[in-house]
Amino acid sequence: MKKIAIIPGDGIGKEVTREVRQLLDVYRRDAGLPIELWDLNLGADRYLSAGLTMPEDVLSTIGKDCQAVFLGALGDPRVPGHEHARDILFGLRFGLDLYANIRPVRALDDRLVPLKGKRAEQIDFVVFRENTEGAYANIGGQLRRGTADEVLWLRVFREVRELYPEIESDHMYVDALCLRMVQAPEEFQVIVTNNLFGDIVTDLAAALQGGLGMAASANVHAANGEAVAMFEPVHGSAPALAGKDVANPFAAFLTTGMMLGHLGWPGEERRIESAVARAIAERQCTPDVGGSLGTRAAGARLREQIQRSFQGTPVPQG
Ligand SMILES: NC(=O)c1ccc[n+]([C@@H]2O[C@H](COP(=O)([O-])OP(=O)(O)OC[C@H]3O[C@@H](n4cnc5c(N)ncnc54)[C@H](O)[C@@H]3O)[C@@H](O)[C@H]2O)c1
Numbered sequence: 001m002k003k004i005a006i007i008p009g010d011g012i013g014k015e016v017t018r019e020v021r022q023l024l025d026v027y028r029r030d031a032g033l034p035i036e037l038w039d040l041n042l043g044a045d046r047y048l049s050a051g052l053t054m055p056e057d058v059l060s061t062i063g064k065d066c067q068a069v070f071l072g073a074l075g076d077p078r079v080p081g082h083e084h085a086r087d088i089l090f091g092l093r094f095g096l097d098l099y100a101n102i103r104p105v106r107a108l109d110d111r112l113v114p115l116k117g118k119r120a121e122q123i124d125f126v127v128f129r130e131n132t133e134g135a136y137a138n139i140g141g142q143l144r145r146g147t148a149d150e151v152l153w154l155r156v157f158r159e160v161r162e163l164y165p166e167i168e169s170d171h172m173y174v175d176a177l178c179l180r181m182v183q184a185p186e187e188f189q190v191i192v193t194n195n196l197f198g199d200i201v202t203d204l205a206a207a208l209q210g211g212l213g214m215a216a217s218a219n220v221h222a223a224n225g226e227a228v229a230m231f232e233p234v235h236g237s238a239p240a241l242a243g244k245d246v247a248n249p250f251a252a253f254l255t256t257g258m259m260l261g262h263l264g265w266p267g268e269e270r271r272i273e274s275a276v277a278r279a280i281a282e283r284q285c286t287p288d289v290g291g292s293l294g295t296r297a298a299g300a301r302l303r304e305q306i307q308r309s310f311q312g313t314p315v316p317q318g
Pocket of ligand 1: 076248
């Protein structure tokens, strides 16, 4: 049994997480997937009503008992200092040492690519963003200089490159990288970058794949899948869209696919991605990606399609 903590958070985070929650129920009920869901009522509402952000015991239970956390989004105009968001998001990222942020960037339809003359197949890469250091941790420049953990990007890059001569690699400054991502995105398969640049570069990457409504991410400690990992759509709580049933739930669904892949069901990541690609092609989607459905209707159509696909290709129990 895999245990998943679910934190809807704020704004559209709550709406897209409601859709994900129902998809996970479909997986439990109709596909017999051995997952247990732990709903956590954490976010601005809880902070404003009870002063609670991320209780210590909840964080330690997540670290001990859960294999994954799904987080909607955090950020609420009633909390301008972002106190709750900082405690919850950074509590999870730093508290569980989720040092790698993984952002697949794949355009699922030609129509979603905003670059003239480029096709969906030319947008297919992964960004690895360092997740716990740099400007967002109030630390700039070199870290732990002179120790085994010294942070000097270029020297380490050159040393590691020597170990893998079969992998073609290049160092690029971030301004040149942004230019190239727009001119020739097909040149990239993997981008490794630091926390601050990663934040910016991944929003540019999201634009290449159809916008923030299509961008998924994982925060992991190690590649071996043993430690708890956190999964969140790249978008924020978009307060201007909240409560209007217009938020695109597909970034959250694609994120759920990454989570199921991480938990040992890689076929489900592919199943969810194909269902999303089909929904986009058939315009069974929200207005930001060319459809006319609301969040609930787009979510329900996608779940129906996934449910139907269980008959053709059952879910392996792992
Ligand atoms: N990891 C997180 O929880 C996270 C990430 C980014 C921003 N935030 C917070 O979210 C709040 C709003 O931030 P922001 O406006 O800069 O970024 P945002 O991602 O919330 O929204 C930016 C714009 O992108 C579009 N958009 C985003 N998600 C969408 C979706 N699912 N469907 C359709 N359109 C979508 C909307 O036009 C929206 O106005 C702030 O409080 C910020 O701190 C949280």
